[in-house]
Amino acid sequence: MIQLPSRPAVAAFARFVVCGGGVGLASSGALVLLDGAMPMVVANALITVVSTLLATELHGRVSFRSERGGWRVHLQSALTVAVCYAFTTAALLALHTVRADPSVVAEQAVYLAASALAGVGRFAVLRAVVFADARRAYRVPGLPRTSVAMAA
Known part of the structure; x- marks a missing residue:
């Protein structure tokens, strides 16, 4: 039987999309501004570093409402x-x-589509590993309680 995600997971994903999407759109605009000023691969690396720091803070505080932080x-x-x-x-x-x-337009369409696909995978890892709340255990039907954490 397939189990649908809980409402907290859906809400976290919605917040993740808003925060990550906003940072992603800003990154996309920055990529256009840097076009020609430096090689595309270097511009993408620079934008990735800056947007990662910003997005990680937003995701921790807003998307996953986590108290975890730091380096x-x-x-x-x-x-x-x-x-x-x-x-x-x-x-x-x-x-x-x-x-x-x-x-x-073609370059931006490819960049944004690839970013969206990568973002879905990133959400799963951030939620399950990086911002997992160890205080909340979940129960798998038919198995005893486990200490594997799920973030709200």
Whole structure:
């Protein structure tokens, strides 16, 4: 039997989308502003670092309403972003392989689509690992209580 996510998980995802989407749209605009000033891969790396610091703080405080913080959380979050960076960069490089001089609209569409896909995976990892609230245990039907945490 498939179990649908709990309402707290849906609410956390909605907050994650608003916070992450806002940072993502700002990042997309910054990428356009930096186009030509530096190589695309360098611009994406710079934007990724700055947006990661901002998004991690927002996700911790707003999306997951967690009390966890500090450099450990930022480092764990950075690992998820490294995967997202590789994914978005690969998508942009693939676009430039297929189309030598893509339009800004095509480049942004690929960047935002890749960012959205990577974001869904990032939400799962941040919720289950980085911002997991160890004080809340959940119960798997048919099994005894477990100490695996789920964030609200």
